[in-house]
Amino acid sequence: MTTTATPVSPPSRSPARRIAAWLHRHRGVRLVVILALPLVWLGLIYLGSLFILFLNAFWKTDPFTSLVIQEFTLDNFIELFTTAVYTTVTLRTVGMAALVTVTCIVLAFPMAFYMAKVASVRKRGVLAVAILMPLWASYLIKAYSWRLILSEEGVLDWALKPLGLTGPGFGEIAVWLVFTYLWLPFMILPIYAGLERIPDSLLEASSDLGGRGWMTFRRVVLPLSFPAVVAGSIFTFSLTLGDYIVPGLVSTTQFIGNVIVINVAQDLPFAAAYSLVPLFIIIVYLLIARRLGAFEAF
Amino acid sequence: MRIRRMLGFVASAAIVASACSTSGTSTAPSQAAPSQAPSQAASVAPSQAVATPGPSVPTELGSTQGQTINVLSWPGYVESGKTDKAVDWVTDFQKSSGCTIKYQVFGTSDEAYSLYTTNPEQFDVVSASGDASLRLVRGGFVQPVNLDLFKSYPDIFPSLKNKPYNTVDGVPYGVPHGRGSNLLMWRTDQVTPAPTSWAQMFDPASGYKVSIYDAPIYIADAAVVLMKTRPDLNIKNPYALDDTQFAAAIELLNKQKPAVTQRWVDYTKQMSDFTSGTSNVGTTWQIITNLLQIAKPPVAVNVIKPTEGATGWSDTWMINSKTKNLACSYAYIDYLTSPATNAKIAEWFGEAPGNSKSCSLTVDKNHCTIFHADEEAFWQDVWYWQTPTAECVDGRTGVTCKNFDDWIKAWTAVKG
Numbered sequence: 001m002t003t004t005a006t007p008v009s010p011p012s013r014s015p016a017r018r019i020a021a022w023l024h025r026h027r028g029v030r031l032v033v034i035l036a037l038p039l040v041w042l043g044l045i046y047l048g049s050l051f052i053l054f055l056n057a058f059w060k061t062d063p064f065t066s067l068v069i070q071e072f073t074l075d076n077f078i079e080l081f082t083t084a085v086y087t088t089v090t091l092r093t094v095g096m097a098a099l100v101t102v103t104c105i106v107l108a109f110p111m112a113f114y115m116a117k118v119a120s121v122r123k124r125g126v127l128a129v130a131i132l133m134p135l136w137a138s139y140l141i142k143a144y145s146w147r148l149i150l151s152e153e154g155v156l157d158w159a160l161k162p163l164g165l166t167g168p169g170f171g172e173i174a175v176w177l178v179f180t181y182l183w184l185p186f187m188i189l190p191i192y193a194g195l196e197r198i199p200d201s202l203l204e205a206s207s208d209l210g211g212r213g214w215m216t217f218r219r220v221v222l223p224l225s226f227p228a229v230v231a232g233s234i235f236t237f238s239l240t241l242g243d244y245i246v247p248g249l250v251s252t253t254q255f256i257g258n259v260i261v262i263n264v265a266q267d268l269p270f271a272a273a274y275s276l277v278p279l280f281i282i283i284v285y286l287l288i289a290r291r292l293g294a295f296e297a298f
Numbered sequence: 299m300r301i302r303r304m305l306g307f308v309a310s311a312a313i314v315a316s317a318c319s320t321s322g323t324s325t326a327p328s329q330a331a332p333s334q335a336p337s338q339a340a341s342v343a344p345s346q347a348v349a350t351p352g353p354s355v356p357t358e359l360g361s362t363q364g365q366t367i368n369v370l371s372w373p374g375y376v377e378s379g380k381t382d383k384a385v386d387w388v389t390d391f392q393k394s395s396g397c398t399i400k401y402q403v404f405g406t407s408d409e410a411y412s413l414y415t416t417n418p419e420q421f422d423v424v425s426a427s428g429d430a431s432l433r434l435v436r437g438g439f440v441q442p443v444n445l446d447l448f449k450s451y452p453d454i455f456p457s458l459k460n461k462p463y464n465t466v467d468g469v470p471y472g473v474p475h476g477r478g479s480n481l482l483m484w485r486t487d488q489v490t491p492a493p494t495s496w497a498q499m500f501d502p503a504s505g506y507k508v509s510i511y512d513a514p515i516y517i518a519d520a521a522v523v524l525m526k527t528r529p530d531l532n533i534k535n536p537y538a539l540d541d542t543q544f545a546a547a548i549e550l551l552n553k554q555k556p557a558v559t560q561r562w563v564d565y566t567k568q569m570s571d572f573t574s575g576t577s578n579v580g581t582t583w584q585i586i587t588n589l590l591q592i593a594k595p596p597v598a599v600n601v602i603k604p605t606e607g608a609t610g611w612s613d614t615w616m617i618n619s620k621t622k623n624l625a626c627s628y629a630y631i632d633y634l635t636s637p638a639t640n641a642k643i644a645e646w647f648g649e650a651p652g653n654s655k656s657c658s659l660t661v662d663k664n665h666c667t668i669f670h671a672d673e674e675a676f677w678q679d680v681w682y683w684q685t686p687t688a689e690c691v692d693g694r695t696g697v698t699c700k701n702f703d704d705w706i707k708a709w710t711a712v713k714g
Contacts, residue, residue, distance in 0.1 A: 063688040063701045066433065085711040152574035169576070170560075252512065252561045254713050262514070262710065265408035267703045 050279075056272035068268060076273035086259070090277055093256045096172070097240040100179040101187075101233045107180065108187040108232065113221075115188075116195035117203070128192075131185050139182070140245070146178045147249050174250040179240050186235035194228020195221070227293035234289055241278045355444035356624055363396035365626040367422040370410060372613070374647040375425050375475070375634070376401040385646055387639045395633075397626035406513070406563070407683075414439055422621040423631060425475060425613050428463030429515065429685040429702075434616060435466050441619040442469045447628055450635040453655045457674055462691075463684060464614040472614035473635050478649040478669070479603055479610035479680045480511070480519070483582040485572060487598040495604045496523045499579055500550055502557040509571050509580030510554075512561035514702070514709035515683055518609050519581065520547040520554075522681060526606045535692035536609065537684045544700045544708070551712045561713070573597050584669060585648025607679025644669070 011017060023030045060073050080086050115127050134142065149155040156167035168174055198221060206216040244257025256278050263271040289295070369376050378388035378399070388399045402421070404410040407430040414424060418439060426434055434440045445451050451473060458464075458474035465471065484493055489506065498504045500523055510516060521536035524546055531543050539547060559577045562568040565586050571577040572590060582601065590597040615631040617624070633639055637655035644651035645660050650671035657666035670676035684691060690699040700708075 061703060063698075063703065066687075066702070067437075079707075083707070083711065085714060088714060089710075151570055152576050248563075252713070254710065259710055262706055265412040266706055270703070270707075 053272045053275065056269050057276055058273075059269045061267050061269060066266065076270045079270070080273055080277070086274065089254050089256060089259055092253070093241055093278070094281065096175065096179070096255070097237045099176060100183065100240045101236045103176070103180045104184055104187040104236045105191075105229055105233065108184060108191050109229075112188050112191035112195055115192050116198075117200070128189075131188050135185055142182060143178060143246050143249050146174075146181065146246075150174045150177070150250055171251050172253055175247050175253070175255075178246050178250055179236075179243070182246070183236040183239055186239070187232040190228050190232035190235075191225060194225045194231070198224050227296060230289045230292045230294035234286065234294065237285060238282050241282065355442050356447070356628075357444065359447060359625040359628050361396075362625040362629050365396075365623040366398040366400065367621075367623045367626045367630060368420055369399060369401040369423045369425075369630070370413060370421040371401060371403060371423075371425040372647075373403040375613075375643060376403075377646065385642070387634070387642055391630060391633050395626065395629050397623075397629060399630060419618070419620050422618050422623050422627045424616050424618070426472065426616050427611055427613055427683055429683050431463050431472065431614050431616060432466070433685060435471050439619060440471055440616040441621075442471055443473065443617060443628075445470050445473075448473055448632045448635070450632050450637070450640075450653055453637060453653050454635065455652060455654050455671070457677060458612060458652055461612070461682075463612065463682065472616035473631050474652045475613040475615055475635060476640065476644050476647070476649045476652045477610060477612035477677070477680075477682065478583060479676070480581050480608050481584060481587070481601045482604050482608075483572070483580055483587050483599050483601045485575070485578040485598060486600050488575065488578045492600065492602075493579060493604070494602070495526075496606050496608075497527055499557075499581075500554040502554070504557070504579075506557055506579040507559040507575075507577045508554065508557045509560040509562060509568055509577035509582075510558055511581050512563045512713075514705040515609070516581070517544075517547050517551065517705055517709060518681065518683070518686075520550040522606050522609060524550065534694075535690075536681050537686045538690040538692035538694065538699045539686065540690070540694075540697045540699050544704070548708050548712060555712070569593075572599060583648065588648060588668075603676065603680075607681065610677075610680040610682050612682040641665075644671075 023033070056068070057076055058072050058074070059068050059070050060075055061067065062069050111127075111131075115124050119127060150167060150170060151157075152169055154167070157169075160167055168177070202220055202224075203216060206220045211219065242257055244255060244261050247253055247255045247258055256274065260271045260275050263274070374381075376388065376399070377385045378401070379386035388401075391397065392399060402413075404413060407427045410424065410426065411430045411433055414421060414430075414434060415437060424430075424434070424440070426440075431440075454474050458477065460470070461474075464474060482493060482496060482499065484506075486492070493499065493504070493506070496519065499506060499508055500520065511519075517539075518536040521533055521539055521543065524531055524543070525533045525536065528546060531546055533539065533543050560568070560571045560580075562571070562580075565583065568577070568580060568582060568586055569590055572580070573593070584601065587599055587601040590599050615634065617627045617631070621627055634643065635653055637653050638659050640651045640653040641656035641659040644656060645662065645665055648669075650666065650669040651657065651660075654672070657671055660666065662668075666672055685702050686700060686705055688698050688701040690697060
C-alpha cells in the first residue's frame with residue numbers, strides 16, 4: 001500500500017461547475033430557485049383562482065342580461081342560508097362523506113394490517129400492486145362500470161337472482177358503494193404506512209403483558225395508527241364532498257357538486273358562493289386532522 | 299429500511315398523482331354521456347320582428363382554400379367517420395372545399411354557452427338551441443348573417459325562418475338546422491289504457507312510474523299542462539311565467555314528485571329504465587322510442603304528442619362574431635343544411651330535417667312522416683325551448699317574469 005499522494009488536478013472551471021459552486025455559497029438563492037416553481041403554482045395559480053372565486057361569490061348576476069355585475073352584495077349567501085334545500089343538500093353530502101370514510105376505514109384496516117404485519121415481503125409487493133392497479137384506470141370508466149353493475153337487471157341483480165334478492169338499484173346506497181370502491185386505495189395505503197411504523201416488538205410486549213388480540217389492537221395498535229387513519233380519511237372525505245359525477249351517474253339525488261354544476265354557467269356568483277361551503281368544511285376538517293396528528297405521520 | 303422509505307415515498311407520490319388525476323377527471327364536463335339531448339332551442343313565439351336596417355353583413359366571402367374552422371356542436375351533428383365509418387359528412391367537404399374541419403361536442407346548452415363565452419375566439423361555428431342562441435346574440439358572441447350567401451337557405455322550411463330564436467330585430471343570426479318535439483312514451487304492455495295527456499303524467503293517482511327530463515327547462519312542461527288545466531292563470535307562453543304562474547308550475551311539479559321514479563339527461567339511461575320497467579311512462583324523444591322498438595328483444599313502447607301540446611327544440615347554426623375564417627364557416631353551414639347532408643344528419647340524430655328537400659333523400663322513406671317534418675299543424679303547439687328572461691318572452695310589459703336563474707333555483711328545490 002503506497003501512500004504517495006498523486007497530484008490531483010483541480011476540477012475544470014466549466015460554467016455548470018461555476019454556477020453550482022456559486023449556488024452552494026448562496027443558500028438563500030438556492031432555496032428560492034428550488035421553491036419558485038411550486039410556489040408560483042400554489043400562490044398564483046391555485047390560491048389566485050380560489051381568490052377570484054371568492055370574489056365572485058360577493059357579486060351578482062343581472063336578472064335581465066345574465067351578465068355578472070361586479071358590485072359587492074351578500075345576496076348569494078343570504079339565499080344560501082335561508083333556503084332549506086341547500087342545507088339539506090349540504091348535510092346529505094357531509095353525511096355521505098362521513099359514511100364513506102367510516103366504511104373505508106373499516107374495510108381498509110384489516111387489509112392494511114395484513115400487509116404491514118402478516119404478509120411476507122413478496123406478498124406485500126403483490127398486494128400493493130393489486131391495490132394501486134385500479135388507480136391506473138380512468139375514474140369515468142370505473143364509475144360507468146359500476147353503473148352497469150348496479151342498474152336494474154344489471155350484473156348485481158343477475159348475481160343475486162338465484163338467492164331471490166335484488167340489488168339496491170340506483171340511489172344513495174349505490175352512491176355509497178361506488179364512493180367506497182373508488183377511494184378505498186387512498187385509505188389502505190396511508191393506514192399501511194402508519195401501521196408499518198409500529199415496531200413488532202410493541203405487539204410482542206403487549207402480549208407478554210397479558211394482552212390478547214383485541215386488547216392489543218384496542219390499546220396499542222389503534223392509538224398508534226390513529227394519525228394515519230385520519231390522514232387517509234382526509235382523502236375519502238374531501239373527494240366525496242366535492243364529487244358530482246358519481247351521484248349523477250348512479251342516482252338522481254343532489255349533492256353539493258351537482259347544485260354547483262347546474263348553476264355555474266348561468267349564475268356563476270351563486271355557484272361560487274356555494275363552493276365556498278365545502279371549502280370551509282374541508283378547512284375545518286384539515287385543522288382538526290392536524291390536531292389529531294395526521295400530518296406528522298410522514 | 300431505506301427501501302421501505304422509498305416504497306413509502308413512491309406510494310405517497312402515487313396516491314397524490316392519482317388523486318390529482320382523479321379530481322382532474324372529476325371536473326370533466328357535465329355528463330360525459332354519449333348522446334345528448336338535441337339542443338333545446340327557442341320557442342315558437344308568434345311575434346314578428348320588424349325589419350330595421352341591420353348591422354353590416356358580408357357580401358362576398360373569398361376563397362375557402364386553406365382555412366380551418368372549429369365547430370362546436372351537439373353530438374351527432376358533425377361526424378367525420380370516427381363514430382361510425384359510414385357516417386361522415388366532413389371528409390368529402392374537406393376535399394371539395396379545401397377547408398379543414400375540427401369539431402367539439404357539448405352536452406347541454408349551458409355547457410355550450412359556457413364553452414363559447416370562456417373561449418370567445420376558439421369556435422367559428424356553433425349549433426345553438428334557442429336557449430343558447432339569444433344569449434350568444436345578446437353577448438355579442440355571434441354575428442348576423444347574409445342569408446343570400448347560403449344556397450340551401452331558400453329550401454329551408456318556411457316555418458323555421460325568421461323565428462325569435464334566430465332573428466333579432468329583423469336581423470338574421472343563423473341558418474335553421476332541424477327540430478324535434480318532446481313526446482310522451484309509455485310501455486304498452488304495462489300501462490292500460492294508454493295515456494293521452496301530460497296531465498295524467500303529473501298526477502300520482504294515475505299510478506304511473508314516471509321518467510322525466512332532468513333539467514330546469516322541464517318546468518316549461520308543467521306550464522304547458524297548466525295552459526290547458528288552469529286557464530285562469532292565463533299562461534300564453536310556457537317560458538314567460540310571472541310569480542303566480544311560476545308558483546303554480548312548481549306546485550304541479552311537487553305534486554308529481556311521488557310518481558317520479560327516474561330523472562334522465564342521458565338518453566341511454568331512459569332506455570334502460572324503460573327496458574327494466576323502473577319507469578313505464580315518461581317524457582322522451584322519438585329517437586329513444588325508435589331505439590327501444592328495434593332493440594333485441596324489442597321493448598313494447600308507443601309515443602304520442604299529447605293533447606296539451608309539448609315543449610321541443612329547434613337548432614340554428616351560428617357564426618362567431620370574431621371569426622377569421624368566414625368563407626369556410628359559410629360554406630360548411632351551407633353544406634350541413636343542404637338537402638343531402640341535412641337528410642343524413644336528421645336520420646343519424648333522429649329529428650325533423652330543416653331542409654324541405656331532405657325528405658325525399660332520407661334512406662328511410664318514412665323518416666319525415668315519423669318526425670312530422672312537413673306537418674305544420676304538428677308544430678303549432680310545440681313550444682321550442684328558449685331561455686326564460688325577466689323581460690317576459692311573450693311580450694308582456696308591466697310584469698317581470700322569472701328568469702333562468704330562478705328556474706334553476708326552483709328546480710334544485712323541487713329535486714330536494
